Amino acid sequence: MTKVADNVNPHIYEKGSEREITSTDLDEDVVDEIDEREVFDLIRNINDPEHPLSLEELRVIEESNIRVDNKENTVYVNFTPTIPHCSMATLIGLSIRVQLLRALPSRFKVTVRVTEGTHASEHAVNKQLADKERVAAALENNNLVQIINQCVATQ
Amino acid sequence: MSVWLKPSISQEIMNNKEIFEETQSIIADLMAGHLEITNLVENMAEVLTNVEAENREKGMKFFTKILKELPYDYLNETQVKFITRFYIDRLKDNHRVIPAVLEGYLTIIEMKHYDMALTSEFFTMLFREVTCQSQVRQDRYNIYNIILKLLKKDSQCLKTLGPDFLYGFISAMEGERDPRNLLFLFTFLPTFLKHISLGHLVEEMFEVISCYYPIDFHPSPDDPAPVTRQDLANALCPCLCAVPEFGEQCMVLLIEKLDSSLRMAKLDSLALLRESCKIFSAETYGPFLKTLWSSIHREISHKTDEELKMAAHESLSALVSKLATTAGTDQAFENFVKGVLISMQTAVAESSTVAQFVKAAKVLLTTANASKESCIIITKSMIPAIVAYYEFNPSAKLQIASIDFLGDLHDMANHWEVLNEIQAQTIEIPRLCLTAVSNPSKEYQIAGFKSLIRTKNLLQEDLVLPFIEVLIHNIQHSQDENLLSVSVATVHTIARKYPEMVMDLVVRGKCDLDNLTEDKAALEKRLNLLSNLASIDDFTKVIISEMLKMVTTYNENAPKVIEALSESMSDASLYTGQKLTEIESDHGLIDSIMSWILKELHTSSDEALSHGYKLISNTMRSLPIDKQQKILSNYTDIVEKCKKNEVYFNVLKSLYSPLNQSIYNENFEEIMILSVELALKSNEEKIRCQACVLIAHFINKVEYGQKFELLYEILKNHLSNYDSNEETMICQRLIVLYGWLTKALIMRGSDVFAFWLKKIMSALTTVEYCSLGAEAIRLIMEDHTGSSNTMFYTRTTLLFKQRMYENFASLTSNMGPMSEDVKEAYLVSWAYVLQNTSKVILNRDVAKIMPLLIESLEYDNKELLSVMSSVLCYYVQQKQLAVADSLQTLLPRLVKLTQYTKSMDVRIKGLQCLYEIANTYRTVLLLPHKQDVLLDLAPSLDDKKRLVRSAAVKARTRCLFRSASSVANSDFEKSVGPMRKLRRIGKICI
Numbered sequence A: 001m002t003k004v005a006d007n008v009n010p011h012i013y014e015k016g017s018e019r020e021i022t023s024t025d026l027d028e029d030v031v032d033e034i035d036e037r038e039v040f041d042l043i044r045n046i047n048d049p050e051h052p053l054s055l056e057e058l059r060v061i062e063e064s065n066i067r068v069d070n071k072e073n074t075v076y077v078n079f080t081p082t083i084p085h086c087s088m089a090t091l092i093g094l095s096i097r098v099q100l101l102r103a104l105p106s107r108f109k110v111t112v113r114v115t116e117g118t119h120a121s122e123h124a125v126n127k128q129l130a131d132k133e134r135v136a137a138a139l140e141n142n143n144l145v146q147i148i149n150q151c152v153a154t155q
Numbered sequence B: 001m002s003v004w005l006k007p008s009i010s011q012e013i014m015n016n017k018e019i020f021e022e023t024q025s026i027i028a029d030l031m032a033g034h035l036e037i038t039n040l041v042e043n044m045a046e047v048l049t050n051v052e053a054e055n056r057e058k059g060m061k062f063f064t065k066i067l068k069e070l071p072y073d074y075l076n077e078t079q080v081k082f083i084t085r086f087y088i089d090r091l092k093d094n095h096r097v098i099p100a101v102l103e104g105y106l107t108i109i110e111m112k113h114y115d116m117a118l119t120s121e122f123f124t125m126l127f128r129e130v131t132c133q134s135q136v137r138q139d140r141y142n143i144y145n146i147i148l149k150l151l152k153k154d155s156q157c158l159k160t161l162g163p164d165f166l167y168g169f170i171s172a173m174e175g176e177r178d179p180r181n182l183l184f185l186f187t188f189l190p191t192f193l194k195h196i197s198l199g200h201l202v203e204e205m206f207e208v209i210s211c212y213y214p215i216d217f218h219p220s221p222d223d224p225a226p227v228t229r230q231d232l233a234n235a236l237c238p239c240l241c242a243v244p245e246f247g248e249q250c251m252v253l254l255i256e257k258l259d260s261s262l263r264m265a266k267l268d269s270l271a272l273l274r275e276s277c278k279i280f281s282a283e284t285y286g287p288f289l290k291t292l293w294s295s296i297h298r299e300i301s302h303k304t305d306e307e308l309k310m311a312a313h314e315s316l317s318a319l320v321s322k323l324a325t326t327a328g329t330d331q332a333f334e335n336f337v338k339g340v341l342i343s344m345q346t347a348v349a350e351s352s353t354v355a356q357f358v359k360a361a362k363v364l365l366t367t368a369n370a371s372k373e374s375c376i377i378i379t380k381s382m383i384p385a386i387v388a389y390y391e392f393n394p395s396a397k398l399q400i401a402s403i404d405f406l407g408d409l410h411d412m413a414n415h416w417e418v419l420n421e422i423q424a425q426t427i428e429i430p431r432l433c434l435t436a437v438s439n440p441s442k443e444y445q446i447a448g449f450k451s452l453i454r455t456k457n458l459l460q461e462d463l464v465l466p467f468i469e470v471l472i473h474n475i476q477h478s479q480d481e482n483l484l485s486v487s488v489a490t491v492h493t494i495a496r497k498y499p500e501m502v503m504d505l506v507v508r509g510k511c512d513l514d515n516l517t518e519d520k521a522a523l524e525k526r527l528n529l530l531s532n533l534a535s536i537d538d539f540t541k542v543i544i545s546e547m548l549k550m551v552t553t554y555n556e557n558a559p560k561v562i563e564a565l566s567e568s569m570s571d572a573s574l575y576t577g578q579k580l581t582e583i584e585s586d587h588g589l590i591d592s593i594m595s596w597i598l599k600e601l602h603t604s605s606d607e608a609l610s611h612g613y614k615l616i617s618n619t620m621r622s623l624p625i626d627k628q629q630k631i632l633s634n635y636t637d638i639v640e641k642c643k644k645n646e647v648y649f650n651v652l653k654s655l656y657s658p659l660n661q662s663i664y665n666e667n668f669e670e671i672m673i674l675s676v677e678l679a680l681k682s683n684e685e686k687i688r689c690q691a692c693v694l695i696a697h698f699i700n701k702v703e704y705g706q707k708f709e710l711l712y713e714i715l716k717n718h719l720s721n722y723d724s725n726e727e728t729m730i731c732q733r734l735i736v737l738y739g740w741l742t743k744a745l746i747m748r749g750s751d752v753f754a755f756w757l758k759k760i761m762s763a764l765t766t767v768e769y770c771s772l773g774a775e776a777i778r779l780i781m782e783d784h785t786g787s788s789n790t791m792f793y794t795r796t797t798l799l800f801k802q803r804m805y806e807n808f809a810s811l812t813s814n815m816g817p818m819s820e821d822v823k824e825a826y827l828v829s830w831a832y833v834l835q836n837t838s839k840v841i842l843n844r845d846v847a848k849i850m851p852l853l854i855e856s857l858e859y860d861n862k863e864l865l866s867v868m869s870s871v872l873c874y875y876v877q878q879k880q881l882a883v884a885d886s887l888q889t890l891l892p893r894l895v896k897l898t899q900y901t902k903s904m905d906v907r908i909k910g911l912q913c914l915y916e917i918a919n920t921y922r923t924v925l926l927l928p929h930k931q932d933v934l935l936d937l938a939p940s941l942d943d944k945k946r947l948v949r950s951a952a953v954k955a956r957t958r959c960l961f962r963s964a965s966s967v968a969n970s971d972f973e974k975s976v977g978p979m980r981k982l983r984r985i986g987k988i989c990i
Helices: A036-043 A089-103 A122-130 A132-140 A142-152 B009-015 B017-032 B037-043 B053-069 B077-090 B098-110 B118-129 B137-153 B155-159 B162-173 B179-195 B199-210 B229-240 B244-258 B263-276 B282-300 B306-326 B331-350 B354-370 B372-392 B396-415 B428-437 B442-454 B461-477 B481-497 B499-510 B520-533 B537-552 B558-569 B577-587 B589-600 B606-622 B625-634 B637-644 B646-656 B667-681 B685-701 B706-720 B728-748 B753-764 B770-781 B800-813 B820-836 B839-844 B846-856 B862-877 B881-885 B887-897 B904-920 B923-942 B946-965 B971-984
Strands: A066-069 A074-079 A109-114
Touching: A036 A066, A036 A074, A036 A089, A036 B946, A074 A089, A089 A109, A089 A122, A089 A132, A089 A142, A089 B946, A109 A122, A122 A132, A132 A142, A142 B946, B009 B017, B009 B037, B009 B053, B017 B037, B017 B053, B053 B098, B077 B098, B077 B118, B098 B137, B118 B162, B137 B155, B137 B162, B137 B179, B155 B179, B162 B199, B179 B229, B199 B229, B199 B244, B229 B244, B229 B263, B244 B263, B244 B282, B263 B282, B263 B306, B282 B306, B282 B331, B282 B354, B306 B331, B306 B354, B306 B372, B331 B354, B331 B372, B354 B372, B354 B396, B372 B396, B372 B428, B396 B428, B396 B442, B428 B442, B428 B461, B442 B461, B442 B481, B461 B481, B461 B499, B461 B520, B481 B499, B481 B520, B499 B537, B520 B537, B520 B558, B537 B558, B537 B577, B537 B589, B558 B589, B558 B606, B577 B589, B577 B606, B577 B625, B589 B606, B589 B646, B606 B646, B625 B646, B637 B646, B637 B667, B646 B667, B646 B685, B667 B685, B667 B706, B667 B728, B685 B706, B685 B728, B706 B728, B728 B753, B728 B770, B728 B800, B753 B770, B753 B800, B753 B820, B770 B800, B770 B820, B800 B820, B820 B846, B820 B862, B839 B846, B839 B862, B846 B862, B846 B881, B846 B887, B862 B881, B862 B887, B862 B904, B881 B887, B887 B904, B887 B923, B904 B923, B904 B946, B923 B946
Parallel strands: A074 A109
Antiparallel strands: A066 A074
């Protein structure tokens, strides 16, 4: 019960500014494509399961690790666990997946992976996150859904 | 003969319940002198001394009831004494009798002739014979209440009762568990403790109180008027620190609970610490300071809990200001502040993000803000430290934050008036600001200038030149609005301190007006700066005369000059009315501008001219009445010119609309007729509008009584010429004019507005004019501040909008069924009215407004939908039940709004409404609709506009959470966090 967090004292980074609302955003006729920044904004405020910090502040996710292709309808998100043996990596990945599942239009195929070479059991985590069945099953577990909701709930 | 005059009353009380209803008649007899109280007691002897406890209870109850109903001064001293003794004696009786005795005693002490000397006897008997905690709630309450009443009546007497009484009291309340009784006890204990010295019972007393700390209590959900945990906690806090004797024990308790893992305990302890600083002496804290600081420090650096953090800040502040009272005599204070300083300095040095820096800085500011002495210590060491920090820290954001922090520290020192003592340290600040502003980045410059403005008094002469260099460069070349305005403000600040230098460097040097014209690009910005500087007395003369020279010589740049002047002069914080009056009388501002306008009237662009009009009306507005009149008399010919050519009307309006209420001259009637003609017949939309505004001004401002009647009659008569006019164009213009008239009249509180309002309402019912009618309603309800139609010096009665709302509502209720063609305009006009009515009214009339709201959501009208969904949002936020009742009708309509293609604003508002609904109402109400709404919202996630998408995400996630959050939401979950919970449910495989 008294196990301490995997990474007790993580390095904290500066929080980026909010996206500025430009005049094109307010123009009725211009179509705003979904871009990397928008996807980033969707997941930057997800809470880390161990610390009262957002994934952005821990640099688990960065805008440069996101790719969006509007024509192919794909979204790739790579995330970087703070330490290579982080036991929470799957949970973080799942939270990101769930948030995107809920917040992105259904036309997108979302792929969430651990950034290459940043986690000890990278393949296992990636495999789990890519397995639709397992994700769906996880979402039927009420306890797990509650935890994910707490992570996803914006502060 | 009544039964109470005979001994048979005893039998009556024992056997007949109805006798209790007749006490009033007994009282009447007693008052009238038919019966003596002694006789009554004698008659009751049988029941009062009956062998059956049940009967004695009845007797006591009956007698207590009589005592309660007697006037409090009826009984004389001997009688009261006799009865008191009797009651005290009865305390020895069976437990069944006690409640009535206590109740009776409570009544007796209220009596005028109650003898305090018997109090001691009462308490001895009470504490010996009655075990307080084995009584029922009400009786325990009565016991406490007796003590409170006696304390209020004669605290001196209670003091003499000594430790036995105190001991009795302590044991009486020990173990009290009822929240209401506790609340009562806690409320009166501080007073009690202040009056009665505790002697050797301090520890016992504290223990009895402190066992409740921290309060852990959840009121029963069925309780209609529950005592909340917070009530109890708030009441307990002052008890624990009621007297200085509690000091040491209180500190031990407080520190123990501060370290508790319960959030509530921490909050209560911090509140207690804050409260205790009002009572305990500074010495009390001495031995505990180290522990206290480490606890406070821990809470202050809490990562997420803002409330806890605030409480910790407040306690720290209270503690420091308490300790500061011993600053000269005791080392403890200084050590404590230095301790804070050192740990926070470390925190500042180690911070890698602005959030961490600001957190540490805030603690230092709190400490400095608490007392003068701590302010000196903190600022003395922090200012040099931060200056050094700036030099060594490479992060831009942190450097900027540190400059802001320096400004804060300086303000703090200024607040405690200790700037003189830290002169040696503060001298470095402006230099650092200069370093910051030398950086080309806009953020650095803004932060640097802002701090410089705050520390303006420290600026030395040798730094002025470099600052001015940067500033002038900014002003001439910067494109950023923010930076520009900060730069101008900085020059302004420097100019106030060093007028000569700025005069030489700026006005006669860099921005000299003579060579100004060559540099076209920077012209506007320079003019802005100069017109801003002109508000400082030393510069007024030079700059204004130069600028006006350009205007009167019809320089090609005159429009720019006028624009700059009009911009600056409309800023009331720069130019006060008095200043404008001075400028006008010294330089003839209006004359110069007017001569330019009259010359350029036919050639210049509308925009350039409008700046001129604005400048004139703004200046006119600031002038005193006699000056206004004088200027009007200078330009009487404008009216004639205006008759010939309508372009002069703008000039006329700029002169006449800002007039003071008391001004009235013979021209007014003529101008009024002229305006009406123009308002109806001019081909220029702008002129028509200006004419309406001027009419509204006249009608609104003219004095009550004869003058108003006269002007109003003229207007009404003139308008009656058009009554039978069938021309569509004229009718349309009339409706607009009616709108302005109604506004002017309702604002001044005149009842005749109803006449015009009815005309507008009848327009609402016709197909061709209904939309204009709605427009007129908008005119009436809208505020015009800031626009060219701003009304000056108007008579404005309070709540005129409410009045409009009431009238409008009653008129619409008489309108009967609407045809479909005019319904939309009708709803739109409702929307305008609702938009501007006070929220209180909206809440009151929710039943009336809801149907309109629901109906409006069906129409394809951008503005209507936008206003109505805002109102709906407001209702949801207010948790109006009417909305919850019609969720079934509302939700599909709101979902339809989220697909409204014509306006993103409507889509966003619809989504916001859905978000608020999901956020506000109980899960039970929402669950039936959840699945549908979630599905319906999916398309919005792929909306073409980003802002809509983000609103959709917000609304949709909220809906999703509603089912999940209902299960786990206790405080416990929050404090434990997801991590611990994860382990609690065991290993999870996904």
